[in-house]
Amino acid sequence: MPTFHESDLRRYRFSEIGRVYLITTRTIDRTPFFADWRVGRLVVREMMQEHIEGRVQSIAWVLMPDHLHWLVELKDTKLSAMVRRVKSVSTRRVNTATGHAGSVWQRCFHECAMRREDDLKAMARYVIYNPVKAGLVERVGDYPLWDAMWL
Numbered sequence: 001m002p003t004f005h006e007s008d009l010r011r012y013r014f015s016e017i018g019r020v021y022l023i024t025t026r027t028i029d030r031t032p033f034f035a036d037w038r039v040g041r042l043v044v045r046e047m048m049q050e051h052i053e054g055r056v057q058s059i060a061w062v063l064m065p066d067h068l069h070w071l072v073e074l075k076d077t078k079l080s081a082m083v084r085r086v087k088s089v090s091t092r093r094v095n096t097a098t099g100h101a102g103s104v105w106q107r108c109f110h111e112c113a114m115r116r117e118d119d120l121k122a123m124a125r126y127v128i129y130n131p132v133k134a135g136l137v138e139r140v141g142d143y144p145l146w147d148a149m150w151l
Contacts, residue, residue, distance in 0.1 A: 015079035016113070020059065022123060023070045023083060025109035032065035033094055033104055037144040042093040043068065044145065046086045055082060060124035060148035062131060069127045071120070083109050124148045 027033050034040035040063045047070065051058040055077035061070040074082070091104040114123065131143035140146065 014113070015074065017074050017076065020071065020073045020114040020118075020120060021079060022112045022114065022127070023072060023079075023109055024067060024111075025083065025087070026067040026106050028103045028106055030066045031104075033098070033100075034063050034145065035065040039094055039097060040145045042097060043086070043090040046090045046093070049089075050077070050082055050086060058147070058149065059120060060127045061146060062128050062143070063145040064130055064134065065136075069130060071114075071124055071127050079111060121150065124150070 034043065043063055044061075047058060047061060050056045050072075054075055056075055057073040059071040059073060061068065061072075072082075087105040094104050095101060114120065128140050128146045128148055131137050131146070132140055137143045
């Protein structure tokens with residue numbers, strides 16, 4: 001069986017307009033930058049900018065203290081370019097707000113392309129339930145950094 005390195009996986013990543021992807025990306029060294037919801041809102045702002053400018057349809061997301069899960073449909077952008085934009089601009093904003101210098105996000109990210117028959121509402125529930133599963137809150141509504149298009 002061939003061995004693939006992360007650089008190989010990125011090279012073969014496929015980006016398809018109209019496809020829904022579940023994106024997961026982590027902070028550098030799993031640093032909990034977003035334990036402060038006000039810092040997390042700086043990332044959310046950049047995610048929503050992608051939505052407002054028509055590049056994506058944001059379906060559901062949750063920003064955990066040290067990582068992001070984002071269920072998103074591509075409208076008018078490439079997957080890697082969109083993730084790179086959000087990470088780049090949010091890093092500048094987080095660094096300015098916190099006095100941190102350097103990377104906020106790990107270089108890589110994981111994506112899973114959803115099939116047409118996948119249940120997006122079930123996947124959205126999975127995404128937004130993460131803070132409860134992690135023991136951060138008892139109810140999803142108690143966590144400040146999440147949203148889903150059906151609410």
